[in-house]
Amino acid sequence: MISKRLSPEEVIRRPLRLYAVIVAFYGLLLGWWVYFFASLDGRMMDRIAAKGVTLSPEAEQALHETSSEAMRMFLFEGGFLGLLVLVSVFLVMRGVQREIMLARQQRNFVSAVTHELRSPLSSARLYIDSILLRRTSPEKAERYLRHAREDLDRLGSMVEDILVTRRISDTGVELEKELVDLADSVSGDMERLSGMHSQVRLQLEAPEPVFAEADVTAFRQILDNLVSNAAKYGGEGTKVDIQVVADGRKARLSVRDEGPGLNGSDPEQLVEPFVRGGDEMVRTREGVGLGLYIVRELARAHGGDLKLEDGLAGGGTRASVTMPLASRSASQAAAGSSTGSSTGPNAGAGSDPGAAGDAA
Amino acid sequence: MTAQRLLVVEDEVHLAEVIADNLELEGWSVDVVGDGLGALERVRSSPPDLILLDVMLPGMDGFSVCETLRGEGIQTPVLFLTAKSSRDDRVKGLALGGDDYLGKPFDLEELILRVRAILRRSEWIREDSPAGDRLVLGEAVVDFETFTVTIGEREVELSQKEVLILRCLAEQPGVVVSRAEMVDRVWGYDAFPTLRTVDNFIVRLRRLLEPDPRNPAYIHTVRGTGYRLTP
Numbered sequence: 001m002i003s004k005r006l007s008p009e010e011v012i013r014r015p016l017r018l019y020a021v022i023v024a025f026y027g028l029l030l031g032w033w034v035y036f037f038a039s040l041d042g043r044m045m046d047r048i049a050a051k052g053v054t055l056s057p058e059a060e061q062a063l064h065e066t067s068s069e070a071m072r073m074f075l076f077e078g079g080f081l082g083l084l085v086l087v088s089v090f091l092v093m094r095g096v097q098r099e100i101m102l103a104r105q106q107r108n109f110v111s112a113v114t115h116e117l118r119s120p121l122s123s124a125r126l127y128i129d130s131i132l133l134r135r136t137s138p139e140k141a142e143r144y145l146r147h148a149r150e151d152l153d154r155l156g157s158m159v160e161d162i163l164v165t166r167r168i169s170d171t172g173v174e175l176e177k178e179l180v181d182l183a184d185s186v187s188g189d190m191e192r193l194s195g196m197h198s199q200v201r202l203q204l205e206a207p208e209p210v211f212a213e214a215d216v217t218a219f220r221q222i223l224d225n226l227v228s229n230a231a232k233y234g235g236e237g238t239k240v241d242i243q244v245v246a247d248g249r250k251a252r253l254s255v256r257d258e259g260p261g262l263n264g265s266d267p268e269q270l271v272e273p274f275v276r277g278g279d280e281m282v283r284t285r286e287g288v289g290l291g292l293y294i295v296r297e298l299a300r301a302h303g304g305d306l307k308l309e310d311g312l313a314g315g316g317t318r319a320s321v322t323m324p325l326a327s328r329s330a331s332q333a334a335a336g337s338s339t340g341s342s343t344g345p346n347a348g349a350g351s352d353p354g355a356a357g358d359a360a
Numbered sequence: 361m362t363a364q365r366l367l368v369v370e371d372e373v374h375l376a377e378v379i380a381d382n383l384e385l386e387g388w389s390v391d392v393v394g395d396g397l398g399a400l401e402r403v404r405s406s407p408p409d410l411i412l413l414d415v416m417l418p419g420m421d422g423f424s425v426c427e428t429l430r431g432e433g434i435q436t437p438v439l440f441l442t443a444k445s446s447r448d449d450r451v452k453g454l455a456l457g458g459d460d461y462l463g464k465p466f467d468l469e470e471l472i473l474r475v476r477a478i479l480r481r482s483e484w485i486r487e488d489s490p491a492g493d494r495l496v497l498g499e500a501v502v503d504f505e506t507f508t509v510t511i512g513e514r515e516v517e518l519s520q521k522e523v524l525i526l527r528c529l530a531e532q533p534g535v536v537v538s539r540a541e542m543v544d545r546v547w548g549y550d551a552f553p554t555l556r557t558v559d560n561f562i563v564r565l566r567r568l569l570e571p572d573p574r575n576p577a578y579i580h581t582v583r584g585t586g587y588r589l590t591p
Contacts, residue, residue, distance in 0.1 A: 116443070
């Protein structure tokens, strides 16, 4: 018989029961002390009377004072101890609840994520097995190897997402910020992104330099994740609009797809890691589902945030990341130094003739 | 003879491609569908000889697809191919009417062997039985084609497994058929059910077919070995 794995609640139940017994015992003890001190005075007098001794009013007075002193001391110390017990009960219960929640999330996470890793692993393995076990033509073998390679890339990026998530939840996000023109950075990445997502048409709108204090690698990860999401949900042959603009005191990168929208899902929920809406067996999205969480955490580390919207005129979903703009003086200094050496960030945007006209 | 038709239901494009390629190289004709509802439609309009069914699918999961098909009386064999391969998942898949279960990542040769085994088994189910298409046990008449038993005026439907067990016995009247042989022929080489399962089926069949189930006149127990049918 296979031994059944205990759920987090079951694991904690036994020590928790012991703790409840200890607390209950302590409560009883306090109760007993209350009784003992409250009745001290009466019992003392009864005993003295029983021995046939008559006390002078002064002596009686002194005894009453002593016993009420003991009572006061008890009330103070016992009350304090009782309060400590209550606080400890509160803290322990809260800690236990948090532990249980974490353990449950961890478990969901493990089950939600591991089988996603198996699919690319299976197909990569089958492609390679097919080459090894069959007489495949060189053309077919090459195609199989290319597909296997893509599967492994996908597997690699899933593993990377899991590791990044782990790191974010363990140590938080560490950034190396520098003054970056986000518009320039995105337009420099357009060629690479178009190559990666050849099934969709990427369009960039970045009319002017947008300077922010940002970590270049993290910003690229944000862009990559948003664009892959848009390409995935938009589907074959659709358009993905990328926009980098200064909006008030914020820099905004938004990526919009032509997909079906959020289908009534709560945007807040979609971003949470470990959480997957609906029936777990019914597949709603491919991948480990950590991409948006990573984007949000990176944006927040920059002092910004992630926002998901659908129900827009023209349909689709828009994911926007905002972060504070760099100060005017820093931007001007940086812009001044860059105009001399290059044609500026508009060069990238200009390569797409349709984009500039869309600027609103 | 035309090639047997297999339906691969898998939403991962690469996986579907490489599975289909390999099954075609084995001489089967293969169709691919990427989602649960599409699979249901395809099977209803032209039932294949075997369905290779992923569990996590868009629209409707593989377990529900299998359950729905069985509910509609479609007995096409199902081989589950899935990344969810815990013991509970396997048991669930088989309980819902699946014929076999293969966890990802799987071995190419194992996949092909299992497909072949299921097809061989279903061939036997469809073949004309050497025992004829009817089995008469006193008042009860079992029809191997329509999966029914008629007792006087009353007609009762039998499950596929019940019919197969009876066929297994009827093809060798008077001869002892071991439980292991029945499991092998009725459930397949992977022997998911325990030998006790066979006993449970026999108890149900006796209750239906024997005038006195406590003193069986037709289906006899051979202690420690198996069962023997005397029509």
